[in-house]
Amino acid sequence: MSHALSVTGLGKLYKLYDTPRARLKALLTGRETHRPHWALADVSFALKRGQCLGVIGDNGAGKSTLLKLVAGTLQPTTGDIVRGGDGRVTAILELGAGFHPDFTGRENLRFAGALIGVSEQEVARLEASIIAFAELEQAIDRPVKTYSSGMTVRLAFSLATAVEPDILIIDEALAVGDQHFQKKCVERIDLFRRAGCTILFCSHSQYHVRQLCDSALWLDGGRARLLGPTELVLAGYEAHVRMLDTQRSAPSEVVARSAEGRAILEPGRRAAITAMTVAPLDDGDPPRLQGADLTVRVTASVVGDERPNFGVMLEQAGGVGITVVATHVDGAVATRQPDGTWIATVTFPDLPLHSGEYLVSAYLGDSLGMVIYDEWLQHARFVYASPARLPGLVSLKHHWS
């Protein structure tokens, strides 16, 4: 089977000149006086139809450069990009570039559509659905300068994804709009993926990379550090991030957060965690787990009747993540309280941990587990004194023979 997108030996050299004058001189005389900087070097991968590649890495690792090269806004210095067939490529690199503030939303659709390769006829045909998806029926005939930034972004995303592409390139675009619209964005992207669209996805949200991508590419200093199944690459990257964290600073103090939850949702928020309790703890500082069973209870408020999903992460203080559990993965459901809030309680019986200090985080996701509505990171801390008398992190099930 031929590849929908194949990239071989891709590299991008930036020529750094000491002054703009040196740049002009080089341009006019053709003499090279620059210092070379490889933003991306020797990156290769191939994607089949319907595959989704997540691109991860630190800032400046070359993620955006890679995406721009594949999108065609930058010209590669070395290597080849082959797009299967004459597939339609849609790049969501920054939303709303090309909108003119003095024109109405409707007028802008036509022009911005032409810029991204959607013809006038197509825009005319799809106009109603674009406006409906952006939820701008009321504002579409007002000049774009009267829009809020969220409205502009909604219109731009709706336009960019109005025509189903063969290759979709997304750079951090999921961090747009309010939670309600984010959810729609993720769902639409997921729909494309199911329909066979090849996706190149760059995000700092490891959660979204996990949910959407079947493989991942970890870029480090412009080079491919690891390419493979998402979980494998993310695990490697997480270990790298933790190592950097410990190198850079002493284990950071967990910021004490008020245990009192937000009982009422702020305007515009679709869902929020309102409380999290860890039991049974004593009242020491840090508190000590009483007994061997750990119970974490998370309470959340959600607009409407959507049944949210909950996640709980357990990690070693200043160290490694130990486990994440989530309702949608385990097939569990949260229970609704008479006052409309949702509660999920998870119990780790006979905690198989060694002695140490531990942190608990809580996550709140949508009904499909696709969108993270809220997260309380490292919100609770406790000390556990294990009966195990040997060093280690966890007690694994084992037997001798």
Add this chain to the structure above:
Amino acid sequence: MILPALQAEFEALWRARGLLAMMARRELAARHAGSVLGVFWLYAQPLLTIAAYYLVFDVVFKMRLGENAPTRAVGAYLIVGMVPWIAFCEATSRGMASLLEAGALLQKNPLPPALFPARAVLTAAVIYLPLSLVLVAAYAPLHGFSPPLLLLPLLMAAMLVIWFLLAYTLAILAAALRDVVQIVAFLLAIGVFFSPVLFPPAMFPSVLAWMLWLNPITPGVLGLQSLLLAGKVPGAEIWLGLAAWAVLLALLLDRLVARSREQLVDWL
């Protein structure tokens, strides 16, 4: 293949011609967006300039040029030179700034950079070509619509090609070094004095006359004066001048495009 880089640019431009037309339309619409009289303003400025020259020089003061000019009427002489000069200044300065202004757009969308200087020249043409027809209607009766007027489209096409090559060249240079914008703005401000727009070449001291040809507008304006005012076929030196400017700019632009293509967008 000669000038491969430039040829690729023109091919990309041709493929995106629909988008170019739309961008030009929108550029014109944006200039008068929110005004009541709308498109009228695009033509009002040059029309009022023409009217002022006509009234002041040809009606009120009835000034006359000497023997070696294509016409005796100072107003007519100035108008035929000034209309292309204003158009040239607009195409050049807007074209030069076009890539810098389009930076955000070019970084986010895979578009041929040549679109932007081409749009600047195209919008200038859309405004000033109809005005040239007005000039034909006004001055052709002087020589009874003589047949050489048929060369007018050829002359104007040559001028537009030169303007585009110049605008794109300056746009790339301005992307590399912003100071280019200031320098060219100054040259455009004084350039009219080193051209046949205000004074017939015969009035220039003979030691300085050759300098007129350093101005890219000179062959075009001389050609227009010859066609519109005298009804004569422009002389060989005019066609040579046009060809020389076009070839020199094409060679330079081809080099610049080849050297900057890979990084142009990063400079914006």
